[in-house]
Amino acid sequence: MTALGFLYPGHAAEDDYPRTEQLLGSDIRVDLVHTDIGEDAHRVDALREMGSPERLADGLQQLRLSGAETVVWACTSGSFVHGWEGAHEQVRNLARAAGMPASSTSFAFVHALREVGARRVAVGATYPDDVAELFAGFLRAGGVEVAGVRGAGIITAAEVGTWGEEEVLALARAADTPDADVLLLPDTALHTIAHVPALEKELGKPVLTANQVTVWEGLRLADRRVNAPGLGALFTREPIVQVRT
Template identity: 85%
Template structure:
C-alpha cells in the first residue's frame, strides 16, 4: 500500500480525490487533510496568507500519523502567487515540516508537462485575469511557452466548486488554441476528475487539471507509476493522438 498525503484548502472539490483513488484501481491511498482557507478570495494577498508556512505546517502531523510517503500542497494559486523562487521555498519548508518529499500543484503542472514533452500550452483559469497572469508567469519561469491565458473572473473557490461538466467544457473551449500542445485548467476547487477523458476527446490533446496533476505529483514523489487511462494522457502509457 502506498499512502499519499495532500493538504487541501477548505472544501470545494475535495471529492475529486476519492474519485481519483477509485480510478487508479491500485494499492494506493489518497489521504486529504484540510487546511484553513481564511478569506475565500482569488486575490494575491488572501492567497499568500492561505499558503503560509504556518497554515501548511498545521496539517502535516496527521499525514505523518497516517503513514504518508509524500505530501503535496493541493492548491495552485496558493503556490504560484509566491513566484518561482518563493514557491520553491514554500515546498522546501513543507518538506522539512513534514519530514517527507513535498511539492505543490503549481510544480505538478510543470513536471507533468515535462513528462508529456508538451512545450506550448493554453491556460483556462477560473481566476480573475491578474491572478491567471501570475500562473502564466510561473509556467514561463519553468520553461513553458504560454500561447493563451483565459481568466473566467471567478473570485471564490466556493463558486468554482459549483461548476459542472458544461461549465468546465466551456472554459476549456474558450481557452484552447490550435498551436497549444496541451490545455491547463489550474484550480483545485474545480471538479475535473470525471471530465478529463471528455475534455481530451473534445480538444484532441492532453488536458491537465489541478487535482489530476496533484495526485500524479504525489505518485511521482513516491516513485510510483500507474496506468489509469480514464485520468487522461498523463496517466496513459500510450500518448494521445493529436486531431
C-alpha cells in the first residue's frame, strides 16, 4: 500500500480525491487533510497567506499520523503567487517540516507537462486575469511556452466549487488554441476528475487539471506509476503528445 498525503485548502472540490482513488484501481491510498484558508479570495495577498507555513502546520501533523509517505500542497494559486523561487522555498519548508518528499500543484503541472512531452500550452483559469497571468509567468519560468491564457474572473473558491461539467467544458473551449499541445485547468477548487475524458474527447488533446496532476505528483514523489485511462492521457503509458517542430 502506498499512502499519498495532500493538504487541501478549505472545502470546494475535495471529493475529486476519493473519486481519483477509486479510478486508480490499485493499492494506492489518498489521504486528504483540510487546511484553514483564511480569506477565500483569488487575490495575491490572500493567496500568499493561504500557503503560509503556519496555515499548513496543523495539516502536516495530521498527515504524519495517517502514515502518508509523501505530501503535496494541493493548491495552485497558493504556490505560484510566490513566484518560481518562492514556490521552491515553500516546498522545501514543507518537506523539512513534514519529514517526507513534498511538492505543490504548481510544480505538478510543470512536471506533468514534461511527462507528456508538451511544449506549448493553453490555460483556462477560473481566476481573475492578473492571477491567471501569474500562473502563466510561473509556467514560463519552468520552461513552458504559453500559447494563450483565459481567465474567468471568479473571486472565491466557493463559487468555483459550484461549477459542473457544462461550465468546465465552456471554459476549456474558450481557452483552447489550435497551436497548444495541452490545455491546463489550474484550480483545485474546480471539479474536473469526472470530466477529464469528456474534455479530452472534446478538444482532441490531453487536458491537465489541478486535482488530476496533484495526485499524479504524489505518485511521482512515491516513485509509483499507475495506468488509469479514466484519469486522462497523463495516466496512460503510451506516448501522449506529438511535439510540433
